[in-house]
Each structure stands twice: as C-alpha cells, then as structure tokens.
Amino acid sequence: MASKKISMKDLDELALTAADVLAQVREAMIEPHPRKVSPTFTSPAIAELCRVDKTQIKYLTQKHSLPAGNRMEGSKAKDYTLEDAITWIQTVGNRPTRPSGQLGKVIAVCNYKGGVAKTSTTVAMAQAATLRGLKVLCVDCDGQGTATQLLGISPEQDVEIGHTIMPYIHDQQPDFRYAVQTTYWHNLSMIPASSGLLAAEFALPAKAMSQRGFPFWEVLKNGIAPLREEFDLILIDTSPSLSYLTLNAMYAADGLIMPCPPDALDFASSVQFWGIFSELIENLPSAKDKSYDFVSVVFTKVQQNEISRIVKEWMKQAYGAHINGVEIPESNAAKTAAAQLKTIYDLSKPDGSAEAYRRYKEPLDRLADFILDQLAIAWSKS
Ligand SMILES: Nc1ncnc2c1ncn2[C@@H]1O[C@H](COP(=O)(O)OP(=O)(O)O)[C@@H](O)[C@H]1O
Numbered sequence: 001m002a003s004k005k006i007s008m009k010d011l012d013e014l015a016l017t018a019a020d021v022l023a024q025v026r027e028a029m030i031e032p033h034p035r036k037v038s039p040t041f042t043s044p045a046i047a048e049l050c051r052v053d054k055t056q057i058k059y060l061t062q063k064h065s066l067p068a069g070n071r072m073e074g075s076k077a078k079d080y081t082l083e084d085a086i087t088w089i090q091t092v093g094n095r096p097t098r099p100s101g102q103l104g105k106v107i108a109v110c111n112y113k114g115g116v117a118k119t120s121t122t123v124a125m126a127q128a129a130t131l132r133g134l135k136v137l138c139v140d141c142d143g144q145g146t147a148t149q150l151l152g153i154s155p156e157q158d159v160e161i162g163h164t165i166m167p168y169i170h171d172q173q174p175d176f177r178y179a180v181q182t183t184y185w186h187n188l189s190m191i192p193a194s195s196g197l198l199a200a201e202f203a204l205p206a207k208a209m210s211q212r213g214f215p216f217w218e219v220l221k222n223g224i225a226p227l228r229e230e231f232d233l234i235l236i237d238t239s240p241s242l243s244y245l246t247l248n249a250m251y252a253a254d255g256l257i258m259p260c261p262p263d264a265l266d267f268a269s270s271v272q273f274w275g276i277f278s279e280l281i282e283n284l285p286s287a288k289d290k291s292y293d294f295v296s297v298v299f300t301k302v303q304q305n306e307i308s309r310i311v312k313e314w315m316k317q318a319y320g321a322h323i324n325g326v327e328i329p330e331s332n333a334a335k336t337a338a339a340q341l342k343t344i345y346d347l348s349k350p351d352g353s354a355e356a357y358r359r360y361k362e363p364l365d366r367l368a369d370f371i372l373d374q375l376a377i378a379w380s381k382s
C-alpha cells in the first residue's frame with residue numbers, strides 16, 4: 001500500500017495538536033508562573049546554609065532580630081520561607097559579598113551538545129547562588145526556553161518576543177533592562193526566551209553585512225552591561241550550538257562553565273567546540289584580547305562504570321587544571337525533579353531516596369561554592 005505523503009499542512013496540524021497536548025500536560029502536571037512556589041526551609045537547613053550550629057538558631061534570631069520562622073502544623077518545628085532563609089544567610093552566613101564599586105560577574109554555561117545538563121546546571125547554580133546571599137539574573141539565550149520553563153515561565157504561553165532579548169538585538173531598546181522579570185524565587189530574576197530567539201541568528205549576521213565593522217559578537221555584552229550594577233551574578237544559558245548568540249554569550253562572560261558527561265562522543269564534541277571557538281575569536285578584531293577569570297569543565301551525568309572512568313582520565317589530560325573537581329552524578333533525583341519541571345533546590349525535602357537526593361545535591365552545592373570563590377577572587381583583584 002502506497003503511504004500517503006505528508007504535506008506542510010499536515011505538519012502544521014501536527015504542531016498544533018502537539019502544542020495542545022503539551023499545554024494540557026503542563027496544566028495537569030506543573031505549576032506555571034506565578035503558581036510555581038519556592039521551597040521552605042527547616043531550622044537545621046537554615047543552620048546548614050548559614051554554617052552555624054543548629055543550637056545557635058534561637059540565640060541568633062534574638063541577637064540579629066532575624067525571622068523566627070512559622071510553626072509547622074501539629075509540630076514544634078518551624079519552617080522558614082525562602083526570603084527568610086536568604087535574610088538569614090545575608091546576615092549571619094558570612095559569605096563573600098560584592099564590594100561596593102565592583103560590578104556583577106557574568107558566567108556563560110556552554111557546550112556544543114544538547115542534553116549535557118547545561119540548563120539544569122545554570123538554573124541550579126542561579127538558585128544556589130541566591131542561597132549564598134547573591135542577587136542573581138539568569139539570561140535564557142536558548143530558544144528552547146528550558147531555563148525559562150524551569151524558572152516558572154512558560155516559553156510558549158507566557159513569553160512574547162518583546163519579553164526576550166530580541167528588541168535589543170533589533171535596536172529597539174538601549175540595553176536589556178526592559179526584559180528583566182522577577183521570578184517565583186526571591187533574588188532571582190530572569191530574561192526569558194522563546195522560539196523567536198532564532199531570529200537573532202539572522203539579525204546579527206545581517207547587521208554585520210550591512211554595517212561594515214559592526215562588532216556582532218559584542219551585542220550581548222553591551223546589552224548586559226548596565227545590569228552588572230544591579231546583579232552580583234549573571235548566568236547565561238546557551239543553546240547547544242556555537243551560534244551567534246552563544247558566541248555573544250561567551251564573549252560577554254567573565255567565566256565559562258562547560259558541563260560535559262565523561263562520554264567519548266561528548267568529549268570529542270567538546271574538543272571541537274573549543275577549537276571552533278578559539279578560531280572564531282582569533283578572527284574577530286578586539287576579541288583577541290579577551291580573557292576569562294576562569295574556564296571550568298564540569299563532569300555531569302557521571303555514571304559509575306569503567307568507560308566513564310577512562311574518559312574522565314582522557315578529559316583530565318586534555319583539559320588539565322580546567323577540569324573542575326566537582327562531579328555531578330547521573331541521578332534519579334535529578335530526573336524526578338526534572339519530571340516536575342523542578343530542580344533539586346525547588347524541593348523542600350527529598351522526593352524519594354534521601355541518599356539519592358544528597359548524592360546529587362552535595363556536588364551542586366560544591367559547584368556553587370566554587371563559583372562563589374571565583375567571584376570573590378575576581379572581586380578582590382579588580
Ligand atoms: N545529573 C543528572 N542525572 C540524570 N539526568 C539529568 C542530570 N542532569 C540533567 N539531567 C537530565 O538530562 C536532560 C538534559 O538536561 P539539560 O539540563 O536540559 O541539558 P542541556 O541544557 O545541556 O540540553 C534533562 O532531561 C535533565 O533533566
């Protein structure tokens with residue numbers, strides 16, 4: 001039997017039906033903005049975040065007039081809102097802060113490939129940085145909008161092109177300040193993305209063609225510049241490609257993080273990525289003098305097997321000191337959280353095995369500590 005040809009109209013219908021089903025799934029499964037709710041914290045969790053002994057909580061509450069938490073129903077225990085937790089951390093957490101007169105730092109999270117945990121890492125680091133007292137902005141530069149979605153904003157339903165970085169790319173805005181939105185997460189703002197971001201891949205080269213010498217790689221850096229006054233840390237999530245936007249994100253950044261599973265093909269593609277990036281940069285006037293505070297390759301989705309151990313060794317040889325000491329395991333806790341469009345930091349308590357939760361969250365916490373250390377070093381130098 002001859003199979004029926006599939007016309008563009010069929011594909012159009014397929015896209016509409018699929019979008020409809022996805023909207024229903026979202027409605028049923030997740031809590032879109034503004035319903036996504038931030039986690040609460042127990043007293044021991046507050047003590048851990050502030051790195052004080054839990055027996056000191058009562059004393060510190062009085063000494064610094066800190067939020068005392070809300071008594072949990074049917075229990076003597078208290079829980080604290082995210083905002084309370086951040087007040088605690090900022091008052092007694094003794095974490096590095098941005099010295100006055102210093103600008104916020106920009107970190108781009110990048111890798112040629114999809115599925116390597118770029119977005120999971122970006123959003124988790126954004127949340128974890130607020131839990132270390134920082135004011136954070138997450139810029140979604142991937143038209144897929146996964147970071148946008150994780151931060152409680154539905155790219156297809158809630159984001160118009162005017163909410164993204166595009167008006168600035170089209171010269172309709174002086175910088176990115178118009179696009180900053182608060183999220184359900186205290187001290188974490190974002191610039192959302194939608195599929196309309198694809199237009200940047202045409203707009204930027206078109207401008208480079210029509211205006212001789214136009215620095216098409218500096219557009220994001222310039223758009224972000226004024227936001228470095230307001231935010232301590234700006235994290236940029238990029239698409240799985242070395243697109244014009246990704247190049248811009250990497251050029252705007254003070255530090256680069258490349259999440260990469262220790263898998264032979266992922267390793268090979270990461271090598272290609274660095275090769276293309278340096279070749280591109282070398283050919284851009286003004287970009288040659290670019291330098292980074294740090295460039296760090298983080299093992300993600302690490303499986304406990306021999307192949308993974310071998311590839312890790314290759315990668316350590318290839319990237320030397322740029323390999324981050326932190327390894328993020330392949331984890332069911334990550335999958336369970338992601339299935340609800342959450343990160344591990346969205347959960348007030350383990351959802352499933354406490355051990356799996358700890359095994360996944362602990363290295364993410366250490367990665368956040370690494371980032372904070374890098375910021376403190378950079379701030380102390382500049
Ligand atoms: N440590 C992990 N263990 C298991 N699954 C993970 C882990 N980190 C991320 N994932 C899952 O892998 C998929 C890709 O992650 P994502 O962060 O979207 O990658 P990218 O942004 O690089 O495409 C998602 O389904 C995510 O939930």
Ligand SMILES: [Mg+2]
Pocket residue numbers: 115118119120142146238
């Ligand atoms: Mg992604």
